[in-house]
Amino acid sequence: MENHGSVVTHLLSQVKIGMDLTKVVLPTFILERRSLLEMYADSFAHPDQFIKIVDQPTPRDRMVQVVRWYLSSYHAGRKSQVAKKPYNPILGEVFRCHWDQEGEPLENNTCKQEVGDGPVPWCSPDQLSFVAEQVSHHPPISAFYAEHVNKRIQFDAWVWTKSKFLGLSIGVHNIGRGLVTLLDVGEEYSLTFPNGYGR
Template identity: 25%
Template sequence: MVKEGEEKKRVVLTNPLTLDGDSSVDYGAPNLLQRILSLFKNVGTGSDLTSFQLPAMFNFPKSQLQCFGESVYCVGNDMVSSINKMESPVERFTCVVAWSISTLRPVMFGLAPYNPILGETHHVSNANLNVLLEQVSHHPPVSALHATDQDQNVEMLWCQHPLPKFRGAWVETEVHGKRQLKLHNHRETYEMNSPKLLIRFLPVPGVDWVGNVKIKCPETGLEAELCYRANSFLWRRKNYRAIKGKIYQSSSSNILYEIDGHWDRTVTLKDMNSGKTRVIYNATEVLSGLKTPTVKDLEAVWGSESAAVWSEVNQAILSKDWEKATEAKTDVEKKQREVLKGRESVGETWVPKHFKVTCSMEGSWDCSPIHKWVPPAPIVIPL
């Protein structure tokens, strides 16, 4: 657990993930696939990998908490404001579908972000959108996100619980937890889930977002079903990062629109009444020219901030000093174990600072923010 009263470390921020991956790191380790497979030689098929620790040479300089947050605050245009301005429920819903697609980022094969430590936070502002994340559980790993825009009267509530499992030739990660986008001016709540992340080693190495996503708005009765398709072994361009789906009225199951395209390029919407097709999402427009966050007020940065917790590891990886990166990462993990041991010795139960957390008997997690509005952050996206 991170304590905010601790001495602050320096803050090392890195480029956001883009359509081309993280260009801030030129990683070219020899025999990469063999080295990755060697990590799993003693891991059984079907094993839960949530406690699996990667060596630093397999990390890129960013916490998973930051990757999670970037999908909300690192965008080329303000899609959420556009949603809020739409006049009809159907128009808003189609824009929500496009926004949901925009939260995906390409993942680099062979590299992964750090597993956040308990109590780690990430707090960033992009104009009027203030985003706060907290790692509310370490085993199992659970991340909570709360984002608000008071001017637009918009709120996002996400709870993410990834469950990676080793399947022999691939690792499959189910991302449990619901995501909500609330448009308070329209009294509408949109609920959705996340696709799975598939890391394939053989026969062709690659990473895909796959599986089904359902988006629904209880107030309007509108629903959408999206299917993210895995790449074929032949790597045909038309199948690469493909997405298909539909938007329909839940009460009648009447299909209003068909969705087709590629989530890293363009996605189109076909009106089933008129037969007309239009583009609802252009990844190049949304995910190009993304700006790296900067520190506006260093003194206000919490010691629990991701970019502070992992600053030494970040700097070592950026310098390609793998020995130092390993030492720095080991130091972070060692301190976490020491804090846990000390807490257990006095029977202390850790409580998140920014969320109320509950877990059902079935293992379903729910995270509710303590405060109504997220305050402006000392780390900002440059205008």
Template identity: 50%
Template sequence: MYADFMSHPDLFIAITNGATAEDRMIRFVEYYLTSFHEGRKGAIAKKPYNPIIGETFHCSWKIPKSEVPSSVTSNSSMQAVSNHGPLSEEALSKVGPDYYTVRFVAEQVSHHPPVSGFYAECAERKMCVNAHVWTKSKFLGMSIGVTMVGEGILSLLEHGEEYTFSLPCAYARSILTVPWVELGGKVSINCVKTGYSASITFHTKPFYGGKLHRVTGEVKHNTTNAVVCRVQGEWNSVLEFTYSSGETKNVDLTKLAVTKKRVRPLEKQDPFESRRLWKNVTDSLRESEIDKATEHKRTLEERQRTEERHRIETGTPWKTKYFIKEGDGWVYHKPLWKIIPATQPAE
């Protein structure tokens, strides 16, 4: 699921192309608000696979450099420019200096509580994002609320900037009839170095009337308290950005191209990589064999419980593969900021 946040890697890379700190914060907000719709396709809620401790997922994206926005485009409608599917071996061999690569890895680092760590980087542009998310579920009558506890940090090493951000809550509504999903709550994005911040509200639908999936937000320069950009619309359809200059830009997410993940073939994946781990469940669901899928899922979960009991009995701590515990969070073991030193450009 978290890999779907990177479905528009061209917008992700474009953040660091911003000429000013204000421009980069606005670009991050634009990317952030376009990152939810791909993982929430369809109006009906679907029961997700429950991640198993130690489960990992790897993928990457190749993006033509010519398709990465180099400047903020106003008075326009941002739409699709491409739709890259899985690349053939021949195509992979041709991927070279005309492409950027974004790499992604995720790991389920804890079962109690359920915590996921994920990390993505574009080494060519010296940028990366690291996040950890602890999901807390709560029954709310006819709904289930899922709180995303944790935070992410976007590092733009070319500019020596870090952007800390949070994630909205998710709600599964009408769980006894036809379930549907919406996002809700306030989130923040903050860059201490530049003094720019963003406040975004995902509005839940009122009981009577009101629109679904509505979102509003603003970008502010904290020192002067000046609002430099406002946004409104729906996070799964059309967003309208209004800049301090009075210019506007519409982003139609229904027409925005999705760059598909590049994932290794199953036979080359490790046993605990997601698609290989859940292959039997996925195959059964595709064949509409619900009982068989449930049995395969139960087998995996029982194996997890058995292994956990053994660790408790023997006093053996769980050892993660890619993420390291730091304070209350989890950090990728080889982040870009440890390999490439951040620069301190003057603006």
């Protein structure tokens, strides 16, 4: 492996205070092994918390459950690993995945009804499906969408991640919004994304 001292010196020679860090060339060994689009799927690492939103009896209870899910979405990604910068997705890159609802029996896939369209057409209506796409290169904007067909709940979002060198720290600003939509009760919950700072 390369001498880490020379790597640090090389990185520091590229940055100035206030500089956009997306312009800095990083060696691959310090990058996350997955794309930013895949990392956005971590928001649903606790799909049960998201799906439970529609099961709440009152608007107040549903709002509290939105907050529970939102806070749980920031817990999942780091399993005692150091946070790393993910790979930048290329324009038009797409990531799709789905989760089984906990407690639901897993049936033979040949017997399951498929949704047929939507973010993950091969999903069944009782699965939470997710799709993310890089929709702009300059500025780098990602859009993502999740839905549970049977529970009639959707989440759509867009985010533009900006990072800056602040001298002794790094700041990551997430510009964008997310919207949880409950189709049966006609409620929408608008969310923003937190900024992060590291030393």
